Amino acid sequence: METLRYFLFDICGVTAGWKMEDVLEEELKIIKDTVGPDDHVICALSGGVDSTVAATLVHKAIGDRLHCAFVDNGLLRFKERERVTETFEKDLHLPVTCIDATGQFLSKLKVSSLKGKFLLAGFLDVQSAENGHSFGGLSDATPKLFGRWMGVGALFPFCRGHSETDTIDHEPWSFREECEEVCRLALRRRHWLLPHLYNLFYLAHTRGIPVATHTFSTDPKDFDLRTHENSFLLGPLLVYASTRNDDQELYQIQHKLPKGMWLSFDFEDSHPDLPSLYLKGGSIIPLAPPYQHVDEANPTDDISLLVALDEHVELQVMLTAESANKGSELSRTPVEIKSGDWALKVVPWMGGTQWLHSRVDVIGYEE
Numbered sequence: 001m002e003t004l005r006y007f008l009f010d011i012c013g014v015t016a017g018w019k020m021e022d023v024l025e026e027e028l029k030i031i032k033d034t035v036g037p038d039d040h041v042i043c044a045l046s047g048g049v050d051s052t053v054a055a056t057l058v059h060k061a062i063g064d065r066l067h068c069a070f071v072d073n074g075l076l077r078f079k080e081r082e083r084v085t086e087t088f089e090k091d092l093h094l095p096v097t098c099i100d101a102t103g104q105f106l107s108k109l110k111v112s113s114l115k116g117k118f119l120l121a122g123f124l125d126v127q128s129a130e131n132g133h134s135f136g137g138l139s140d141a142t143p144k145l146f147g148r149w150m151g152v153g154a155l156f157p158f159c160r161g162h163s164e165t166d167t168i169d170h171e172p173w174s175f176r177e178e179c180e181e182v183c184r185l186a187l188r189r190r191h192w193l194l195p196h197l198y199n200l201f202y203l204a205h206t207r208g209i210p211v212a213t214h215t216f217s218t219d220p221k222d223f224d225l226r227t228h229e230n231s232f233l234l235g236p237l238l239v240y241a242s243t244r245n246d247d248q249e250l251y252q253i254q255h256k257l258p259k260g261m262w263l264s265f266d267f268e269d270s271h272p273d274l275p276s277l278y279l280k281g282g283s284i285i286p287l288a289p290p291y292q293h294v295d296e297a298n299p300t301d302d303i304s305l306l307v308a309l310d311e312h313v314e315l316q317v318m319l320t321a322e323s324a325n326k327g328s329e330l331s332r333t334p335v336e337i338k339s340g341d342w343a344l345k346v347v348p349w350m351g352g353t354q355w356l357h358s359r360v361d362v363i364g365y366e367e
């Protein structure tokens with residue numbers, strides 16, 4: 001430091017007259033001269049250092065002739081929008097206009113093959129863009145694309161399938177008969193899986209386990225799985241979106257499944273535009289038959305359990321249900337299931353507030 005001081009002051013003869021305030025004065029003067037006495041300035045504010053410093057300086061120079069705009073592109077960090085607008089308005093006293101361009105940005109993501117960046121990011125509620133040319137995050141949706149989106153979207157925990165007001169009508173029915181069947185099948189699947197989704201929500205609520213997760217969470221060491229953008233997990237259920245091109249036959253699609261045993265199943269509704277479903281070996285999920293309207297549902301309705309055994313396991317099931325007072329058995333004799341991919345049907349019946357002993361049907365087996 002001494003050497004530097006000696007060099008600068010004694011050898012070069014410079015004087016130490018620089019102050020931060022001088023820079024500020026200088027910059028404010030440049031801004032005022034550039035803008036002039038009447039003009040207004042728009043500042044695109046990201047909340048980052050650069051635009052914040054720029055906005056603060058310009059505001060100091062020209063006051064309310066500065067107009068800051070913060071764009072929410074739908075890909076911000078958690079609560080970033082709230083944080084930025086609050087910091088600017090409360091702490092820096094800079095008025096900011098927040099522009100919600102979520103739909104516009106998400107609709108421009110490359111999704112032609114359902115490469116679902118929005119799946120990964122958990123955008124479960126994707127709306128059409130303001131310009132009305134997109135649907136559900138898909139630009140220029142066609143009936144086929146819409147049908148495929150329904151196939152996946154219907155299995156999202158939350159899913160909306162319609163456009164905003166004042167946009168071109170892209171409600172499901174505007175795609176007409178071409179995608180009617182696939183939409184119907186997709187929604188039936190959602191109904192079948194409702195008890196499973198309820199369970200996932202219960203686990204999310206009580207244990208913080210995410211309802212939908214990326215496929216790589218099955219094996220964090222398998223880096224290849226991290227490139228998978230067209231599949232996701234609902235608990236032990238792997239959903240693999242249909243990514244065919246129109247000229248591809250379904251059998252040409254190679255699904256790269258995570259390690260372990262994954263049993264393919266459907267609801268006898270196989271359709272090329274519906275996602276493929278796999279259940280992890282060794283897991284059980286509850287299913288309920290689809291209803292057309294709520295009045296059809298009854299507390300004594302059957303629940304089916306879909307049981308996926310892995311090759312080593314013999315499963316013994318002792319079914320119990322919680323009553324208001326105590327748990328009671330649904331099956332007194334353990335049900336043995338030895339191989340294959342079984343559907344186990346539990347038929348409970350209820351007396352008063354208590355679940356009573358029930359019948360258990362396994363294919364070819366009755367207690």
Ligand SMILES: Nc1ncnc2c1ncn2[C@@H]1O[C@H](COP(=O)(O)OP(=O)(O)OP(=O)(O)O)[C@@H](O)[C@H]1O
Binds near residue numbers: 073
């Ligand atoms: N969400 C946003 N809303 C409004 N303006 C933005 C937004 N994101 C970026 N910008 C504008 O684009 C500029 C360049 O963005 P970039 O992401 O390269 O950030 P940067 O150069 O690090 O600047 P900053 O520190 O302000 O974020 C920003 O300074 C800002 O003016």
